[in-house]
Amino acid sequence: MKFPLSSFGNTLGTSTGIGELMDDLGAALVDKSKIKAMLGGGQPAEVPEMTALFHELVQQALNTPESLHRVMGQYDPAEGEGEFRNAFAAMMNALYSWGVKQENIGISSGGQSACFHLFNALAGAGEQVLVPLLPDYMGYRDQLVSGAEFLGVAGIPRRTGNRFKYELDREAIIMVPNTVRLMVLSRPTNPSGNVISDDDIAFLSQECLRRGISLMIDHAYGAPFPNAMYVATESIWAPHHIHLYSLSKLGLPGTRTSIMVAAPEIITLMQKMTAVTSLANPGLGQAIIKPLILDQSLPKVCRDVITPFYQKKRDHALAVLDAKLSEKVDYAVHEAEGAFFLWLWLPRINTKELTQQLKKKGVLVISGDWFFYGLSQSADQENHCLRLTYSMPEDEVELGLSILAEEVNKYSASKNSKEQCS
Numbered sequence: 391m392k393f394p395l396s397s398f399g400n401t402l403g404t405s406t407g408i409g410e411l412m413d414d415l416g417a418a419l420v421d422k423s424k425i426k427a428m429l430g431g432g433q434p435a436e437v438p439e440m441t442a443l444f445h446e447l448v449q450q451a452l453n454t455p456e457s458l459h460r461v462m463g464q465y466d467p468a469e470g471e472g473e474f475r476n477a478f479a480a481m482m483n484a485l486y487s488w489g490v491k492q493e494n495i496g497i498s499s500g501g502q503s504a505c506f507h508l509f510n511a512l513a514g515a516g517e518q519v520l521v522p523l524l525p526d527y528m529g530y531r532d533q534l535v536s537g538a539e540f541l542g543v544a545g546i547p548r549r550t551g552n553r554f555k556y557e558l559d560r561e562a563i564i565m566v567p568n569t570v571r572l573m574v575l576s577r578p579t580n581p582s583g584n585v586i587s588d589d590d591i592a593f594l595s596q597e598c599l600r601r602g603i604s605l606m607i608d609h610a611y612g613a614p615f616p617n618a619m620y621v622a623t624e625s626i627w628a629p630h631h632i633h634l635y636s637l638s639k640l641g642l643p644g645t646r647t648s649i650m651v652a653a654p655e656i657i658t659l660m661q662k663m664t665a666v667t668s669l670a671n672p673g674l675g676q677a678i679i680k681p682l683i684l685d686q687s688l689p690k691v692c693r694d695v696i697t698p699f700y701q702k703k704r705d706h707a708l709a710v711l712d713a714k715l716s717e718k719v720d721y722a723v724h725e726a727e728g729a730f731f732l733w734l735w736l737p738r739i740n741t742k743e744l745t746q747q748l749k750k751k752g753v754l755v756i757s758g759d760w761f762f763y764g765l766s767q768s769a770d771q772e773n774h775c776l777r778l779t780y781s782m783p784e785d786e787v788e789l790g791l792s793i794l795a796e797e798v799n800k801y802s803a804s805k806n807s808k809e810q811c812s
């Protein structure tokens with residue numbers, strides 16, 4: 391039966407990039423027989439030390455009927471548990487000297503949900519959410535139901551041999567219309583692994599201040615947790631900054647917990663929207679990591695365990711890709727400074743087609759075009775990039791990258807010989 395849909399239903403309930411990705415992820419988990427390598431999703435790796443630590447912390451949090459009741463048997467306040475918010479503010483102040491308080495901290499049920507509420511609350515019809523350096527997270531692109539639109543500015547790729555790095559197009563950003571209501575970026579960037587510099591953040595912050603709008607920095611992979619980041623950065627607080635953190639890439643996506651640091655007015659806005667859409671947020675994630683927030687040990691655990699874990703995986707994936715791709719292939723990988731993806735640029739190959747070919751061979755990757763949106767004209771790289779996740783076990787990553795390289799080498803060889811003939 392066909393049900394007529396509202397524009398809300400059409401926007402969220404029909405084919406979306408993030409929906410397709412979650413379907414692929416689900417299929418990979420259910421039917422492993424058809425899939426040789428899952429290099430498509432954003433699933434965090436299983437980090438044994440972290441799983442052991444969480445196991446201990448869950449037992450600690452739920453070890454008596456009373457504590458179980460406290461964590462699961464009652465609704466939290468919509469903005470999150472007071473003691474947790476207070477301790478989180480203290481941890482950020484100790485780390486970065488921010489001077490934030492409990493009223494600057496708010497909980498949501500995951501970063502995805504926090505973005506949905508925030509974007510639609512701040513930008514409406516005739517207004518825009520600016521993504522200042524594309525490619526950026528595909529999960530933002532289908533979120534606007536308020537009538538607002540995304541406006542994207544493509545990063546400028548600076549290439550050196552088989553590596554490249556995006557540069558912020560400052561001139562284009564200065565020129566965007568004054569109907570922009572919010573700027574948002576992920577740091578490290580999903581998909582490119584770029585870590586935008588402190589100087590660029592200062593520039594964006596200044597631009598936002600000049601326009602009287604907020605700058606949202608999404609730290610889903612960043613510092614101080616999970617810290618899947620291989621370069622050092624600063625993190626600056628200002629009342630027009632919105633810092634978004636999540637427990638997902640720490641290894642707890644099932645708890646659906648994100649933490650926002652923002653002006654009290656933004657936290658209150660989020661709290662009121664939470665009350666309407668879901669009454670309260672899940673308390674389990676807060677309860678599990680609370681001891682690590684109270685004693686402020688979470689950043690150190692991440693630096694000691696998570697950073698080297700993913701850095702080793704990154705080095706391995708890069709080495710495999712460089713070794714397997716023929717020297718005749720024109721390719722460049724983005725400097726992998728953070729997150730857990732390689733962003734592969736194949737200037738002479740249509741990566742949309744390649745993605746489908748690889749799917750048939752049991753290798754799931756994400757075609758780059760999903761990460762370019764809100765552009766007035768298509769970006770040169772749009773159909774020439776792939777996002778490759780390296781959080782899966784090393785043998786799976788190696789197999790997936792080998793099959794990919796085989797396809798790319800074959801395609802390049804046939805293209806080169808056709809060009810020589812013509």
Ligand SMILES: Cc1ncc(COP(=O)(O)O)c(C=O)c1O
Binds near residue numbers: 432502580638643648
């Ligand atoms: C950059 C970025 N932001 C936000 C999210 C949302 O994560 P969650 O809703 O699990 O916190 C993700 C998930 O992959 C992400 O990659």
